[in-house]
Amino acid sequence: MQPSSAKVQEGQRLLRLCNACRYCEGxxxxxxAMERHVVISAADVNYLANLCHNCxxxxxxxxxxxxxxxxxxxxxxxxxxxxxxxxxxxFPRSFSLAYRNSALVVSVLIVIAVxxxxxxxxxxxxxxxxxxxxxxVIPHAAMVVTLGLVFVLAAIAxxxxxxxxxxxxxxxxxxxxxxxxxxxxxxxxxxxxxxxxGCPYPQERLSQTRRWFHHATFYGxxxxxxxxxVAAFYHFVLRWRAPYPYFSAPVVLGTLGGLGxxxxxxxxxxxxxKRDPALDDLNPRDFGDTFIVLLxxxxxxxxxxxxxxETAAMSWLLIVHLGIxxxxxxxxxYGKFMHGKFRFAALLRNAYERxxxx
Amino acid sequence: MSEQFPVFDVLVAGGGNAAMCAALSARESGAxxxxxxxxxxxxxxxNSRHARNFRCxxxxxxxxxTDAYTEEExxxxxxxxxxxxxxxxxxxxxxxxxxxxxxxxxxxxxxxQHSLAGTLHLGRTNAFFLGGGKAxxxxxxxxxxxxxxxxxYNAEVTELRMNxxxxxxxxxxxxxxxxxxxxxxxVAASGGFEANIEWLSEAWGDAAKNFIIRGTPYNRxxxxxxxxxxxxxxxxxxxxxxxxxxxxxAPKFDGGVVTRLDTVPxxxxxxxxxxxxxxxxxxxxxxxxxxxxxxxAQQPDQIGYSIVDSKIAGLVMPSAFPAMEARTIRxxxxxxxxxxxxxxxxxxxxxxSVVEGSFDHTRLDDCHTCGLRPDKTHWALKLDSPPFFGYxxxxxxxxxxxxxxxxxxxxxxxxxxxxxxxxFAAGExxxxxxxxxxxxxxxxxxxxxxxxxxxxxxxxxxxx
Numbered sequence: 062m063q064p065s066s067a068k069v070q071e072g073q074r075l076l077r078l079c080n081a082c083r084y085c086e087g088x089x090x091x092x093x094a095m096e097r098h099v100v101i102s103a104a105d106v107n108y109l110a111n112l113c114h115n116c117x118x119x120x121x122x123x124x125x126x127x128x129x130x131x132x133x134x135x136x137x138x139x140x141x142x143x144x145x146x147x148x149x150x151x152f153p154r155s156f157s158l159a160y161r162n163s164a165l166v167v168s169v170l171i172v173i174a175v176x177x178x179x180x181x182x183x184x185x186x187x188x189x190x191x192x193x194x195x196x197x198v199i200p201h202a203a204m205v206v207t208l209g210l211v212f213v214l215a216a217i218a219x220x221x222x223x224x225x226x227x228x229x230x231x232x233x234x235x236x237x238x239x240x241x242x243x244x245x246x247x248x249x250x251x252x253x254x255x256x257x258x259g260c261p262y263p264q265e266r267l268s269q270t271r272r273w274f275h276h277a278t279f280y281g282x283x284x285x286x287x288x289x290x291v292a293a294f295y296h297f298v299l300r301w302r303a304p305y306p307y308f309s310a311p312v313v314l315g316t317l318g319g320l321g322x323x324x325x326x327x328x329x330x331x332x333x334x335k336r337d338p339a340l341d342d343l344n345p346r347d348f349g350d351t352f353i354v355l356l357x358x359x360x361x362x363x364x365x366x367x368x369x370x371e372t373a374a375m376s377w378l379l380i381v382h383l384g385i386x387x388x389x390x391x392x393x394x395y396g397k398f399m400h401g402k403f404r405f406a407a408l409l410r411n412a413y414e415r416x417x418x419x
Numbered sequence: 420m421s422e423q424f425p426v427f428d429v430l431v432a433g434g435g436n437a438a439m440c441a442a443l444s445a446r447e448s449g450a451x452x453x454x455x456x457x458x459x460x461x462x463x464x465x466n467s468r469h470a471r472n473f474r475c476x477x478x479x480x481x482x483x484x485t486d487a488y489t490e491e492e493x494x495x496x497x498x499x500x501x502x503x504x505x506x507x508x509x510x511x512x513x514x515x516x517x518x519x520x521x522x523x524x525x526x527x528x529x530x531x532q533h534s535l536a537g538t539l540h541l542g543r544t545n546a547f548f549l550g551g552g553k554a555x556x557x558x559x560x561x562x563x564x565x566x567x568x569x570x571x572y573n574a575e576v577t578e579l580r581m582n583x584x585x586x587x588x589x590x591x592x593x594x595x596x597x598x599x600x601x602x603x604x605x606v607a608a609s610g611g612f613e614a615n616i617e618w619l620s621e622a623w624g625d626a627a628k629n630f631i632i633r634g635t636p637y638n639r640x641x642x643x644x645x646x647x648x649x650x651x652x653x654x655x656x657x658x659x660x661x662x663x664x665x666x667x668x669a670p671k672f673d674g675g676v677v678t679r680l681d682t683v684p685x686x687x688x689x690x691x692x693x694x695x696x697x698x699x700x701x702x703x704x705x706x707x708x709x710x711x712x713x714x715x716a717q718q719p720d721q722i723g724y725s726i727v728d729s730k731i732a733g734l735v736m737p738s739a740f741p742a743m744e745a746r747t748i749r750x751x752x753x754x755x756x757x758x759x760x761x762x763x764x765x766x767x768x769x770x771x772s773v774v775e776g777s778f779d780h781t782r783l784d785d786c787h788t789c790g791l792r793p794d795k796t797h798w799a800l801k802l803d804s805p806p807f808f809g810y811x812x813x814x815x816x817x818x819x820x821x822x823x824x825x826x827x828x829x830x831x832x833x834x835x836x837x838x839x840x841x842x843f844a845a846g847e848x849x850x851x852x853x854x855x856x857x858x859x860x861x862x863x864x865x866x867x868x869x870x871x872x873x874x875x876x877x878x879x880x881x882x883x
Contacts, residue, residue, distance in 0.1 A: 080737040081677035084471055084551030087532035099737055121557060122550030124468040125677075128461065130670050131739075258530065265557070 072106040072142050075135050078125065085119040089252045091139075092119075094411050107230035110142035111400075111407035114252045116260035116271075117340045126339075136340055146230065147399050152221035159395035163348035167355060170391055175384030181207050182380055193304040193370045198379050201296065208383065211390045218394035223402045231410045239412035246408045247401070250275060263335040274328030278356065279401075281321020285363075288315035304370060316367065322360035326353040352397035358385045427453045427569070428882040429875070430589055430602035432576045432642045433609035434458060435465035436552065436864055437846025439559035440871025441606040441878065442568050443527065448879035452568045453600060455591050457575040457609070458637045462673075463560070465610045466634035466818065466847070466863075469675045470552030472545040473524070473868065474861030475517040483531040483546045490514050493544075496859055504855025506654075512827050513853055513862075516869045521546060523872065528558050545861040552864070576609070579645045584833055586842045604841040604878035607831070608871060611819035611847045612640025613660055614672060619816070622658035629721035631665060631815045636672035638818075643848050646823050651839075652832045655820035655851025661858050662712025664688075667722060667811035668740045677739040680810050683711060684798050685734060685780060686727030687769055688812065690718040693752065693761035695769070700797035703783065709858060712814040723812040724755050726766075728804045734780055742808035751807045770801040818863070822851035829874035841881040843874035 076095055079085065086092040091112050098105055115136045125131035144160065151157035159166045178199070182188065185203040186196075196204075233239070246252065253260050253272040262271040292311040295301040305311050330353045333341070362382040369378060392398075429445045431438050434456025446452045456463050476493045477484050493514045497505055525531075530549035541547075548555045563570060571593050578590035586605040590597050612618045614636045619627035647653055669678035684704050688711075689695055697714050701707055715723045726748075745751035748766050752759035769788065776785035778800060786799045823831050823844050830838035831849075846867040853866055 077737060077741070078677050078739055081739050082675070084548075084676075087547070087549045099733060118550065122554035124551070124553045124673075124675055126461070129673065131674075131677075266561075 066145065068138070068142050068145060069103045069106050072110065072138055073101055073103070075133055075138055076101045076106065076109065078131055078133055079119075079135060082125075085122060088118045088122075088255075089114065089116070090246075090408070090411050094414065097414055104230045104232075106142060107146050107226075108407055108410055110139040111146060111226075111230070111403045112252075112411055113139040113143070114250075114260075114404075115140050115340065116253060116255070116262055117265075117337065118255065118261055120340060121261055121265050134339070140341070143400075143403070146226055146403060147222075150222040150225040150229070150399075150403075151395060152218045152225070156218075156395050159392070160348050163351040163396060166395070167351040167388065167392055170388040171355075171358075171385060174388035174391065175381055177207065178380050178384040178387060182376075188376050192372070193375065195303055195370075195375075195379055198376045199383070204383065208387055208390065211387055215390050215393045219399065219402065222394055222399060223406065226403055227406055231406045233410045233413040235409070236413065236416070239409055239416055242412035242415075243405055243409040246412070247405050263332045264337050271329070271332055274325050274332065276325070277321045278325030278329065281318045281323075281325050281360070282356075284314050284318030284321060285360075286318075288312075288318055312367070315363065319360040319364045319367075322356050323364070326356040326360075329353055330357075348395075349397045352392070355385065355389045355392060359389050424453070424598060424600050425451075427451050427600065427602045429453070429604050429606060429878045430455065430600055431606045431608060431875075432589070433465065433607070433846065433848075434463045434556075434570070434572075435467035435608065435610065435846060435867065436470065436556060436559070437467075437867035437871035437874075438606070438608035439464075439556055439563065440868050441608055441843070441845050441875035442563055443559060443566070444872045444875025445606070445879040446563070446566045446568050446875075448876050450604075450879035450882055452563075453602065454563070454568060454570045455574040455576055455589075455593075455600070456570060456572050457641075458572065458635065460572050462635065462637070463572065464553065464556040465638060467552045467556050467867070469634050470548070470555070470864050471676070472541065472547045472861040473517075473521070473864045474544055474859065475521050475546050475865070476514055477518060477521075483533060485543045488544050493517075496544075497853070497862070500857035500859045501853075501855050502857070506852045509825070509827060510853045513866055513869045516872075517865055520865070520868045520872065524555075524868065527562055529555050530558075541860055576642050576645070579605070579642075579649055581649050581839075581842075584650070584837065584839050586839070603882035604843065606843045606845060606871075606874045606878050607642045607646060607823070607848055608845040608867075608874070609642040609848060610635070610638035610640075611821065611850075612643055613638050613816045613819045615639040618644075619660070619819075623716065626716050626721050626814075629813060630662070630716070631667075631669050631674065631678075631813045632672045633663075633665065633669075633674060633676075633678070633815045633817050634672075638847070640819070643821070643823065646831060646842070646844075646848075650833050650835075651842075652824040652834050652836075653821060654824045654849075655822050655855060657821040659820045659856070661709060661817040661820075662716065662814045663708050663817065664711035664715050664723065664725075664812040665815035666738060666740050667813040669813070669815065674739070674815075678815065679708075680725060680738050680812065681735040682725045682727050682731070682808070682810060683708070683812075685731040685800075686725055686802065687766070687795070688723050688725050689757070689762065689765055690723055691720055691757060693757050693765050695765060695791070695793065695795075696723075698793045698796050700787070700795045700799060702797075711812070712816070715812050716814040721814055724757065725810045725812055726751065726762075726802065726807060728800075728802045728807050730800055730804050731780075732808075738810075740810075742810055744806045744808055746805045746807075748802065748807055751809050755809045755811060766802050769795075769799075770803060773799050773801050817858070818847055818850075820851045820855065822847070822849045825849045825852055825870070827873075828877050829870050830877065841878070843878050843881075845870035845874040 125133040148157040148160045182199045186199045259267040259269040288311045366378040428450035429452045431442045431454045532547040574593045580587040588601040614632045666678045743754040749759040752762040772788040772791045788795045788799045829843040831842045850866045
């Protein structure tokens with residue numbers, strides 16, 4: 062058991078006040094989850110921090126926000142604690158630095174990743190390939206091995222981080238019903254719905270904007286993933302070779318996903334600029350922004366590649382696009398992508414404790 | 420640079436629930452409205468910031484209220500807590516208007532908590548605001564902005580100019596500079612005087628210096644004083660206030676609901692001399708918590724100490740400040756800075772007098788003491804299981820009862836018995852008409868909403 066940090070202790074102080082007040086219990090899952098505990102341990106704080114979606118509803122309703130002497134700004138403090146849980150769980154541990162220097166790390170990563178793809182292309186492919194013949198630029202095997210290797214390593218790092226967080230703050234038996242409930246909360250973003258009224262994001266007025274942009278991002282990502290899976294099925298099982306026609310399943314899925322990944326992250330980026338500064342500091346080293354930028358670059362280069370795949374620019378575009386995707390894969394375990402895993406774990410513990418109560 | 424204000428139809432003094440209900444109602448009736456709120460924006464809305472629910476009659480279950488709560492039952496509950504000190508006509512009007520008010524609130528975007536949720540067991544009688552009173556008034560302020568109601572912050576009404584029982588204008592200090600605001604009608608909705616320690620001292624003497632004010636520091640009773648000085652008839656006992664025992668570590672003002680303590684009936688309470696002074700187990704806590712402010716106020720230095728042991732852990736709601744915790748009674752006395760010898764004797768005497776029974780904190784059980792002065796008549800358990808927990812207690816003032824008399828149109832009644840034609844009152848400043856004594860959870864918001872709306876519409880009418 063780690064000694065609780067000053068931030069976690071501050072979280073305990075605030076949650077003690079919240080647990081004595083309970084006016085916010087109708088808002089999101091955090092408050093009923095808090096009420097199940099008379100004493101809030103450090104592990105509970107880390108769990109509740111990941112259950113919080115930082116919508117700000119409780120901040121606006123709270124009579125004790127700064128400059129009140131209780132100085133209660135729960136969403137902001139929980140956000141700081143939440144970032145701490147990501148950083149502490151990083152594998153390998155020293156890579157947690159990436160959370161603090163995200164812009165630098167991601168920039169360097171993009172340069173290296175594009176260089177790696179270019180080197181692979183130089184070694185195994187021929188640059189001046191026929192139009193739309195991706196695998197002439199980089200042979201399929203070389204592409205799969207390079208991207209696959211990084212993806213597998215990232216998956217291992219993410220699993221270890223998830224397991225560490227699970228041990229630190231979750232630790233409930235993974236029963237079927239809570240898993241289904243947590244999945245449903247995740248896929249529908251229940252806690253951003255505000256019982257249908259939406260949430261106060263970016264400012265006090267309620268709206269569903271953040272939820273819809275997040276859905277576009279999340280399902281855009283899933284569609285791109287699905288496109289890759291279908292393409293792999295075509296290649297390995299059906300032995301159909303890319304490029305696939307514009308109206309084939311991989312291209313349609315990828316195009317829709319790419320559009321989602323353009324609209325969603327761009328919308329989230331825009332909302333973030335309008336966010337109430339009392340709840341979110343605009344931090345130039347914010348790892349949320351760098352993840353958004355990576356997603357935007359990936360979807361943008363992907364769509365441009367699709368549009369220009371019959372032209373001479375294809376080779377360069379392919380190298381840049383694959384480089385960015387490689388950088389994206391490599392950065393997944395050390396950035397905003399992890400919030401999904403941690404939040405799912407917190408929703409799962411919440412669903413489990415809810416089921417125990419009955 | 421002082422700004423020249425136009426003549427408004429209605430000036431609303433105050434910025435809480437009653438004031439905003441009046442402002443919105445007046446505006447929706449066609450009047451131009453200016454609101455003078457003496458707090459800065461982040462502390463606006465007086466004690467409505469700390470409110471939580473609205474007591475509402477209803478004949479059948481609704482989405483937020485279970486079962487039924489009839490007009491008769493509501494009135495009976497009111498008669499019981501006030502021992503009949505209520506203006507029956509106004510009380511009936513307030514109660515029978517609640518369903519209509521509830522609909523009005525919902526129309527104005529006020530959200531309520533679902534009836535099955537909720538910490539307190541008031542799901543039948545009280546509709547809980549989603550997020551509490553501040554969320555409710557935030558909503559009203561947002562609408563006020565849309566409707567073009569002018570809201571002045573840091574704006575304290577310091578003088579009223581009246582002419583033959585009619586309101587002419589008010590001097591308002593805005594950010595410290597005086598401006599004269601002319602309006603055709605005035606709604607006084609600026610609360611009581613519980614944050615005015617000097618005024619409280621008139622009835623309580625020096626003891627008032629040790630009172631903690633649970634709510635806003637801005638309820639200094641300025642407008643109430645001005646109205647009384649200008650000939651308004653008063654209601655309610657000027658020396659009375661609603662006072663509970665709360666954690667002495669609470670901030671002097673505005674500590675809110677989180678500093679209340681539920682431990683009193685589960686242990687003993689001693690004063691600075693380590694002596695018990697009242698039956699802690701006289702009745703169920705919800706029926707008794709409001710007498711303990713007065714009891715503590717009567718003790719030396721207005722301080723008391725609630726002491727319990729580990730047997731009752733888990734039976735009380737968490738509170739803002741952790742208990743002082745010790746392995747022995749003597750050690751606890753040290754933490755509480757009272758005499759260890761005397762506390763030891765008090766606890767030993769208490770323990771020897773306990774007649775064992777079957778403990779049940781949810782009903783009047785048979786655990787009591789025998790031969791003590793005063794005896795503890797229920798929930799008497801020996802203090803013998805360390806760790807021992809102690810909480811220092813102070814009187815915490817919720818609100819005052821003194822107000823101005825009004826009629827059923829919300830008009831302020833003058834001492835000659837006639838209503839002032841263009842002066843209206845709503846909320847705590849006139850709550851004493853209905854609540855002469857005691858308290859009924861959620862009735863403050865009922866009075867504020869009902870009479871805020873009546874006053875707002877009446878004021879708009881009076882301008883024509």
